[in-house]
Amino acid sequence: MVQGFVLAHHEILEQVPETFVVKQKKLASQVSLLSGGGSGHEPAHAGFVGSGMLQAAVCGQVFTSPTPDQILEGIKAVDQGQGVLLVVKNYSGDIMNFDMAKELAEMEDIKVGTVVVDDDIAVENSTYTQGKRGVAGTIFVHKILGAAARKGAGVEELVTLGEKVVANLKTIGVALTGATVPEVGKPGFVLADDEIEFGVGIHGEPGYKREKIKPSKEMAEELISKLKAGFHWETGKIDQNKDYLSELDTPIGDGDHGNNMSRGMDAVSESLASKKPETIQDIFKLTAMALISKVGGASGPLYGTAMMEMGKTSGTTSEALPILEAGIAGIEKRGNSKPGEKTMLDEWAPAIEAIKTGSLTQGNLDAAVEATKGLVATRGRASYVGERSIGHIDPGAMSKIGEGLSRLIKEVAKDVPITVAAGLDQGEIGTSFDKIMEAFEQNSAQTLLAFYDLGSAKMNLELAIDMTEKDVRLFDTALVESAYTTAALLQVETPIAVIEEQLTPLKVK
Known part of the structure; x- marks a missing residue:
């Protein structure tokens, strides 16, 4: 079979002498990919040898794994000095024989990595396996890792990428x-x-x-x-690292980021499980609304806006790049920010640029995160460091103080309806999108005047304004003084245009 296959494709393939190894005739200077297994599954695996996929395939007898010596000869034949990556399907024989060949190759100073594919979710254990079987999904691993190797990825990087691909690959027949x-x-x-x-x-x-x-x-x-x-929304990483995220937030924020994001991810998981989205747009929309409702602060509306914009774009294209670009554009618009201001954009922007050039790696992402250490924050709560004590909470972010302000205003303007939308669901510090929407709905007036304190409140208000048909006027003025002055003016039926003029001196600079 091997001889006939090579003869049929002699212009690009050759057989390694005295073996059942099929390899490319011309090998590029890169990490080489090698796979194989028992014969009887053609075109696997020899049919996947070619540019951008495998550099070689080792063919065993029918339904029988190739032996370690055959695999070793294949490794030696394709090693270009940068190492070899083995793509192995999860069958007991394949695992043992490829592992032994890997050890033999390493004894000859050849760098070897392994990715094990177990995509079949039909049964947990089978005759030939311990755990899930490796089947048709293996071809996607060949293709994705083959493309990454061609672009210069190293052995360790390919192993990391391969593990991510396999974790998100499910098949059934x-x-x-x-x-x-x-x-x-x-x-x-x-x-x-x-x-x-x-x-x-x-x-x-x-x-x-x-x-x-x-x-x-x-x-x-x-x-x-x-x-x-077989798929589920992975929230474990956030839960595992929520304390670390809060530690990062404490010196330059208010130390709640980890808990907020954990709460948001739990809400996303529950929403996707209960509502069972049918399309990618549905997934983005449900994710956006869960994050907006539960995360609070600035992160909720920023991540929520990114997901909403990505959802809109996913309706017109299936390409990842324009969808991600729509997400970052949404963050820039909602946060009125740009890269270089020590915000989440300083991780998003380098990632998107790397995708454009085909050079995205985990190393790129880690470097982008590390680079934010040297940036001076000019947006968000982090920008207050140096001007306000670390951890100091602005009064308008707490529901009890908001309620106190409401009672004070009612002493002056008893006939003016006022609604407080401050604090999170459990009385925690933060801004709740849901509470803002409830406040909009509770007021029968078509025109509403909204006052806020911090950027997170502004972003949640802007997001809510996008989703209501009411005429909501947003005032970027000193919160307590503005609300008090406005209530007094409305008590004597002052036109809104005059109120806006009266509040101009109170505008926050």
Whole structure:
């Protein structure tokens, strides 16, 4: 089989002498990718050898892993001095033989990394495996890592990328017949003419369910349902690092970022699980609304706006770059900020530039984060450091003080309706988008005057204004003095234009 395949593609492929290894004739100066496994699954794996994918494939006997010596010869044949990455499907024989070959290669000073693929979610354990099986999803690992290697990624970087790809790769299948090993001459199991089996393995391993054939639409619905169940919104990283995030926030903020983001991610997870979005736009919208409602502060409206803008753009394109660019544009607009002001933009912007040039790596992202240490904050709560004591809370951010101001104003202007929308749901410090929307709805007047203290309140107000049909006038003036003065003027039915003029001297500079 190997000889015939190489003869058919002799212009680009060759066989390593005295082996069953198929390799590219001309090897680029890069980390080489090598995969392989038992034969009988053609075009896997020799058919994936080529520019931008594998540099070599090692072919074992039918349904039998290649031996360590064959794999070692393949590694040596494609090593260009930058190392070799092994892409191995999760079968016991493959794992043991490739691991042994890796150890042998390292004894000859060849740098070798391994990515194990276990994409099949049909069954947790099977005849040939411990854990999930590696099947059709492997081709995506070949393609993505092959492209990254071609762009110059090193062995460690490829291993990290491969693990991320595998973690987000799920497959499942259905079969009408069992597989037949030529030497055995009969299938491993038999299905009646009117039966199907869900989750059959590539070697003919039994699946998780056998039933009568049904319409393809119904079969597809079951497969898709199982695939969707295999994915879940990952909030664990935020929960694991919320204390660290709050520690980072304490010297230049108010130390609540970790808890706020953890609360927001939990809300996102619950929303996606309960509402079961059908489209990518639905996912972005639900994510946006959960973050806006639960994170509070400046982060909620900023992340929420980014997700909303990404959702809008995802309706017109499936390309990642314009979707991400829409997200960063939303952050810039909502926060009235730009890169270089020690904000989240200083991580987003370098990442997007790296995507444009095809050079995005974990190292780029880490460097962008590290670079923010040298920036002087000119936006957000961090910009107050040096002018106000660290951790000092502005009165307007606390619901109790807001309520006190409300009572004070009512002593002067009993007929003027006033609503406080301060503090988070549990009485914590922050700004709640939900409370602002409730305040809008509680007031029957079509024109509303809104006063705020910090940038986070302004961003939440602007976001709420985008979602209401009411005429809301936003005042960038000293909070207490402005609200008190306005209430007194409204008590004597002063026109809004005159009020705006009277408040001009109170504008925050």
